[in-house]
Every structure is written in structure tokens, then in C-alpha cells.
Amino acid sequence: MGFEFSSESLPTSFNFKEASERIFNSWIEAGYFHGDPDSEKPHFSIVIPPPNVTGALHLGHALNNTLQDVLARMKRMQGFETLWMPGTDHAGIATQAVVERRLKEEENKTRHDLGREALVERIWDWKGQYEKRIISQLKQLGSSCDWQRTRFTLDEICARAVRTTFYDLFKKKYIYRGKRLVNWDTFLQTAVSDDEVFHAVVQGHFWHFRYPVVDPLQGEPTHVTVATTRPETMLGDTAVAVHPDPERALEKTRVELEVKLQDATAGEKEQIQEQLDALEQRKQEILPGLIKLRDMALAGRKLMLPLMNREILLVADEWAKPEMGSGCVKITPAHDPNDYEVGQRCGLEKINILRPDGTLNVNAGDYQGLTIKESRKRVVEDLERLGLIDQIEDREIDLAHSDRSKTPIEPYLADQWFVRMQELAQSAMDAVEDERVQIFPERYRKGYLDWLGEKRDWPVSRQLWWGHQIPIWSYACQNQADLDARLATLEADTDIQLGAAAYQVELTAELNEQSRVVGDDAGETFAVIHICINDENGDLEDKFSAAGFVREDDVLDTWFSSALWPHSTLGWPEQTSELAKFYPTSTLITSRDIITLWVARMVLMGLNNMGEVPFREVFIHPKILDGYGETMSKSKGNGVDPLDVIDKFGPDALRFGLAYLTTETQDVRMPVQFECPHCGTLMDQTKKNRELPRVTCQQCGQEFRTQWARKEDDLALPSGPVVSERFEVARNFCTKLWNASRFTLLNLSGYEAAPVTDDHLAFEDRWLLSRLSSVTKEVTDKLEHYGYADAARAIYDFAWDEFCSFYIEMTKSRMQDEEAKPIAQRVTAYALDQLLRLLHPMIPFVTEEVWGLLSQIAPQRGLTQLRNATESIMLATWPEVDEQRIDPVIEHQFSLFQDVLRAIREIRSRQNIAPKQEVEFSVACSDEIVELLKPMDGYFQSMANAHSVAWGQGIEPPVNSANVRVDAIEVFVDLKNFIDVEVEIERNEKLLQKLQGQIQGKQKKLANENFVARAPEEVVHREREGLAKLEEEVLSVTKSLETLRSQT
Helix, strand or coil, rough: CCCCCCCCCCCCCCCCHHHHHHHHHHHHHHHCCCCCCCCCCCCCEEEECCCECCCCHHHHHHHHHHHHHHHHHHHHHHCCEEEEEEEEECHHHHHHHHHHHHHHEEEECCCHHCEEEEHHHHHHHHHHHHHHHHHEEEEEEEHCCCCCEEEEEECHHHHHHHHHHHHHHHHCCCEEEEEEEEEEECCCCEEEEEEHHHEEEEEEEEEEEEEEEEECCCCCEEEEEEEEEEEHHHHHHEEEEEEECCHHHHHHHHHHHHHHHHHCCCHHHHHHHHHHHHHHHEEEEEHHHHHHHHHHHHHHCCCCCCCCCCCEEEECCCCCCCCCCCCCEEECCCCCCHHHHHHHHHCCCCCCCCCCCCCCCCHHHHHCCHHHHHHHHHEEEEEHHHHCCCCEEEEEEEEEEECCCCCCEEEEEEEHHHHHHHHHHHHHHHHCCCCCCCCEEECHHHHHHHHHHHCEEECCEECCCCCEEECCCEEEEECHHHHHHHHHHCCHHHHCCCCCEEEEEEEEHHHHHHHHEEEECCCCCCEEEEEEEECCEEEEEHHHHHHHEEEECCCCHHHHHHHHHHHHCCCCCCCCCHHHHHHHHHEEEEEEEHHHHHHHHHHHHHHHHHCCCCCEEEEEEEEEECCCEEEEECCCCCCCHHHHHHHCHHHHHHHHHHHHHCCCEEEEEEEEEEEEECCCEEECCCCHHCCEEEEEEECCCEEECCCCCEEEHCCCEEEEEEEHHHHHHHHHHHHHHHHHHHHHHHHCCCCCCCCHHHCCCCCCHHHHHHHHHHHHHHHHHHCCCCHHHHHHHHHHHHHHHHHHHHHHHHHHHHHCCCCCCCHHHHHHHHHHHHHHHHHHCCCHHHHHHHHHHHCCCCCCCCCCCEEEEECCCCCCCCCCHHHHHHHHHHHHHHHHHHHHHHHHHHHHHCCCCCCCEEEEEEEEECCHHHHHHHHHHHHHHHHHHHHEEECCCCCCCCCEEEEEEEECEEEEEECCCCCCCCCCCCCHHHHHHHHHHHHHHHHHHCCHHHHHHHCHHHHHHHHHHHHHHHHHHHHHHHHHEEEEECCC
């Protein structure tokens, strides 16, 4: 007798807390994650979008890395030499902000108190501590990265790639320094990109105040009214704008509103008509004054800027909107992006009134030294004292904030280093348009192409100390003679001639004159020579420093190093074996938030440095929202912590739950709940209770605290974690798999491997093997095309319903029959083997554990060809599709059988009929369906203790019966011994009411002309089909009710 398990030797549940770490460490020790550059296998490679080094695993990380890992594991099983390159991002702004805050809170010091070298040393210590945390958490998730190759965007390999790239772009004149309006973070005192800005609605005010007209003529206004949400910026105003043709602009608005009115719904028409009426009133009351101001602007008239007593221009520009407010707008070119554009068009001065720390500079006159908040208050008070404030409105304001420090953004005119994007952007656009890079879902191509199509130069300098310090040394020339002398020296320099360094000239005085910059940032020098040194070279750096050249303080934008990630991590600029084998990588998986931050920039940098795209495909996965459609966030209290899910349900449940919801939609909603720490009950989280410090459980009545607990008595309560039922469903699936596997293992006693010919297969064997091949085909195809949710649902349905609930149940009797047992064992062992392989990429831990147990009792498995089980499932091959086993007829036959069996079981459950009590049933269906179902009659007896009495068309249902309709089949169970007529009448009445409500909803939708005209044809057709089915069900339920009522 061979090896066998007993109920005592097999655990009743999978202990993921003990097993996960053990299994993962065994994979690491065996080197299963290592990608071999010398392998002759075809390659599959993917680079991890590097998480911030200071970060902790959040649900977005968990989703992104689960999806990558699913592909990496599948590709290894398919025979690809797979490299999943891991690493972390130094996250310049975010990391420095964390350390600076800690420095302030714990030591009451700023970075300037410490100095650059000491602060950077502190940040490296922080990195050493927190990088281990995020990597450890990724390992808990089961990420099968090649951890031996972990990269960091500031390590020596990546740093060399950054410097080589910067030098190349500088030498090509693709990098330059210029003065631009940037998003300024006053807390961190650095510029941030548009992609690092978020908008939040805050309560604020709209101040209306008047500027006096200088020497008004008869018939001209004495004042011009403007409005702003930022009164302090008026100190830097250089003009007020009025539209050059206000009459035409108002007429254009009227035409647009008329068009909207024609297409509007009844509810919208009233509001649009009110807008049209208001517009007509403006024409009568305001338009004449705007025409007068336009003429004054064209005549070069001026206004007096209050408080500063400085004359400013009245200009004509289309940025002014005659349909809004007074029709005039104040222009502050140095502190508003739209005003900056007006300043460029109208040749206005750009007066900067801010210092980097957000206090006002000398250009603000008497307000110098005040903070923004202080100056706002003083400006308003002084304008009120002068009688120049007309009105103050309360208003909700859409305010830009830095995503790094969470402080409001200040538009700020500053010297920045830029990458010239014209040619680089075009190359990246071409790569997507000619499909060298394919983006999935395809709708995201537009955002990628639109952003690159703007070809806006990329600001890459950050006023930080943590990051890649820009390798530029600069010298300020005071005049032309100084410049000429320096250039002559540089042209004769051997190092520059040999390509070790390169230089550019920035004509500062000329640029300032062209830009008409006034104030602190204007600069007094004639020109600046910038030298870029190619490699780390202390002697060369010392030589230029001794000649008066000063190293640039700024560091490079984090996204500059991230853009090089697909090739820098493989060793570029060295021509490594990894680079030769694994570049270009196969795919990039990321979220839509960083299509521009990562995807576009990786493509253009890959093309510039490698002459080849960095990846062939990009998959943009959905964003997870809560049940109310809001972004999950710890600050809102609606975020599910993946580490809590791992701790409670295990990593497999987290991974499967995430894969199951990864559809092609832009966002997916995940309703969240509080879990009561006292009784384990799940309570739906609402917008109200998620903000409370304590919540009362609706089940047990006891209280628990939330993340908002601050008071001592609240903090004393146990915590109620935020969870989602989605992961409990996934946990139940893993449990079902374990239980079915355990049952199988217990029934494999005496297993002997041998080939199985088709003529020895039972009917249910042929069905299972057909379904297994069909599901293998579907899962493989879906995963190859990023259809994670479809793949997860297909394998879930097969594993739960067909293998566990039906096939295992059907083979129980054969497992007790010594003659039938060997074939049943071999087919079951083979099916479980193939199922584990299909599931492994999504739930790696439990499949590895079951694989090991199965290999003990069935070390050889197969049907036509026997194979020895591999030591680990990670070494197993991906299941192959056996097309010859796919039998559509038998699959359809079993599908119908399952429908009828479920209907019988549903009626049993509904009527509380004990399993031991036999029931009689009849099936109303077509003759074709009878032919398919009749041969399976015996299975209804063995699996539902149900005996059939009638099949076919025109059957008369029993007088006392319960029914369930499934498409073209109606199942009747005779309830003569079980029925409660009154209860059944009540159930059918409720069902009829529900069906009638659904019918009304569909009828209303189909009666909507807009829906029928605008919805896709297949959607309208589906709605009409659904209505027809509902109407058929109503007839059936009505008939049942008539029969039941006749018995009362």
C-alpha cells in the first residue's frame, strides 16, 4: 500500500500566517525569481514602477504589484526567461518633506540649520530604515521580483545613467536654463510639476475693488472694477485687461447657449434660459461701458494701482470675459499662469512680489516681509480704508495644492532648468502612433498623445538637497569683454575638446529685457556660462571651481531618474548582458495618474538613450474607489489597508480579490466596512460614520474607535479596522479550494499513476476535461490581454462550481467503488494538478502548499502521458489547451443540468425541505433540451434526492408546486407534502411586484428618445431582450398565483 493521508494528518484549514513566510523564503533560497541573462529561452521582462522609499504598502501598490506578479509567474510557467526588476524611488520632494517635518517637530530646526551635507546624511539614514519596510511588505504580498537586483534611483548604477543622460541632452542643447512661471511650494521652497499638484475646494472670498483711471476724460469712467480671490497679488499687477471685441464675445456666448437650449432636457432648459436672460441684461447694462474701456485701452490709457501708487496699463486681450463679473480682469504676470500669457502677448512687466519662503519681497513696498496671509489681511483693510472695496462675496474656491507638502501652490517666476521637448516629444508620439508601443485600454492613448502634443518644455530642476545634484558649474559674466575672455579659454580647454565637459551661454541681461522681469529675480549679470561635466571627476570639478565656476545647488526632478528606469536598472550606459537580454522590456503596468509622469517620459528617454522603445505594451489598470466613488485615502478614513487584509485573510485573498475587480473600466468601486472588534460583524461605512472618533456596532451594541480617535476615552476603545467584503469572498474561495483539495487528497489512498484512455472516461470525466481545456484557453487568452477580472471570474466559476461543487460531488460514489476508483483518482488528481497551475499566478501560496501535498501522494500525474511532479509549482509548466477534449455539446448539456439542479436546490432551500426528503420535479422545456437532460436523470437523484416525473413541452405543473424559470427552462417541484400555500402566495406576490417594477424601469428607459438615439445599438437591443424576458416571467408567476389562490 502506498502513501496516504489521514484526516488527522491533513490540516482542516490553510494556516497562511505560518505558511506564507516559509513558502516565500523557500522560493528565494531556490532562486526561482532570478532572471538569467545567459539563458537561451525567450525573455519576458518587466520593471516595477518604483514605490517611494518612504512609503508604506497601500491598496494601489497592492493592486499594481499583484497584476505584475500574475504575469511574471505565468510567463515563467510558459517557458520564458523572466526578469521582474524591483527597486525604490528616492522621491526627492516627498522624502525631504518627511525628514524636514520630523526635524522641525523633534528638534525645532530647519534644513538650513543643519546644512546640506548633514540633512542629506539624515535622509540616507531614513531611507535605510524605511526602504526595508516597503520591500518587506511587497514580499509579504508574494511579489516574485528578482530581489538580488534591487535598484534605487540614487544608487551608483542609476546615478551614472542620470548623469550620462543629462550630459547628452545638455550637449545637444536639449537642456537649458530659463525663467518661467512655475508651481511653487512655499513650505519646501521648490518648484513642483503640474502632475504633482492636486486641487481641493476650500471656503474663500471673492473681493471686488476699484482701480482709479488716470486723468479720466469727460464721459469716461473714473474707476475700473476688478475681482480676485487673492487680493495680495494686486501689489504685482501691471495691467487690467478688457476684451478687444466685447460685443462679438457676448454674441458668441449667446449662440452657444441657444445651441445648448435646443439639445437640453426639460430640467436643463429653465437654467439655460435664465443664463440667456442674464446675458441680454448684460448687453444693455454693461456692454456700452466695456466698449468704452476697450477704446481707452487701444488709446494707451492707464490706471493707478492703489496702495502702490504705480501707473499700470489698460490693455485689450481676449483673456477678459465680458460675460463674467465686471468684464475686466487684473493682470499679475509673475503670479498667475493665464496672466503670464497675457503679459507675453502684451509685452507687460512681470513683477515678482514673493520670496521663496512665501513672504513678500521688496517689490511689495510697505508689505515687505509679511506672509501671504498677513499681507492679504492688510491689503483688504487698506483698500477698505480708501473706500475702494465694492463687494466681498463668500465663495468656494478650487485651490491648487502641492501633493508633496499639502500646502497651497503659489505661481512663481523663477530660474529653472528645462528639457526642450519638441523633438523628444515627437519621437514618443511616433512610437505610439506607429504601435511600437501599444497602450491598453486604447482610450488612454489620447491622454498620452494630447500631453506630448503640447510639447511644453519640461522643468527638471528642484530647489532641494535630496536627489541628483545637477552637474552644472556656472560663472556670471558682468559684461561682453568678460564673456569673450571666458569663452576663449573654454574653447581651448582640452577636457572640453575631448568631450569630458560641454558648455552653454545664457545671456541673462538680454533674456530679462525680453521678458521685462522686474525685481529680486531679475538678475544683474550680463551673461552666465554653464559647464556640464560628463562623469564624476573630482579633478575636473576642482579645476572649474578654482576658475570661479560654482556648482548648481538644485537637484533633478525625481521623474528624470524614473524616466530612465527601464534601461538604467539593467546597467546602462554599460552594455551589460542584462541589457542585451531583457531590453526592451515586455510591458509596463501602471495607473492612469502617471501616464505623463512615467510612461511618456520613459518612452522618450528610452528612444533618446537606447534608440529603442523601453517596452512593447503598457497596461493602465483601474483606480480603486470606495462605494461612494471617492478616492480611497487614509486622510478620509475610507482606505482599506492591504496589510490588514493580509493579516486577516492572507495574501492570496488580497491578490485574488484585487485581480477579480481589475476590469477595463477606468475606476472600480469597492464598498468598505468597519469590522467590529468585539463580534466581528461588518458595518457599512458611511460618509457620516467614517468621520466619527467612535462607532457603535449595530449587532452587539458595543463601541469601537476609528482612526479619528484623539481623546483618551476614545483611544481606550479597541480599533475597528476598515475592510471590504470583496476580500472575504476571495478568502472563502481560497478556503473552498483548500477543502476540495483536502477531500481529494484523502480519497487518493492507493493512487497508482497510469495512462487513461478515452474509452475508460466516465461521462462526468469527459465533461470536466472539456471544461478544463475550455477554461485553460479562456484564462490564458484573458491574461495575455490583461483581462484579469475575466480570467479570475472564469477560474473562480470553474473551481467553485464545476470542480468543487459538481465534479467532486459526482465522483464520491466512484471513489467508494474499487473498480471505478482508479480512473476517478487519476482524473481528479490530473484536474487538481491543472487547476493549481492555472490558479498559481493569482494565489501562489495556497497552490504551492497543495502542490507539495499532492506530490506526496501522487508524484506522477497525467492522462495520456505521465510526468513527474516538479519540486515546486513555480517549476511547473503552464497548462496546455487540449483542443480535442473540448466538446461544446457536453458542456452545453452540463450547463443545462447545472441550471436545473440549482433550481431544484433553490426550491428546497426556499421551502425548508430536508435533504433526506425526496422531491418530485418536472421540467418544461423544448424537445432538444429534453434529449440533452434526460440521460442525466440519475444525477438529480444522487445530487439532489430529486426524482423526475415529466419532461418536455406542454406539461401540466402539479397543483401545489414551486417553480424557478431559467431562460427557456421552467422547473416545477411538487410540494404536495411540503407546501404552505399562504407563504407561497406571499412570495410570488412579492416576486410579481419586483418584476413589474423592473419592467416599468426598462419601459421608461426605452421610451426615452435620447437613450434610444444615443446608446449603442447592442445596448438598446439588450434592454429590449431583457424586457421580453421579464414579461415572460410575469406570465409564469401570474399563472402560479392563480393556481395557488384557487386552493384557498
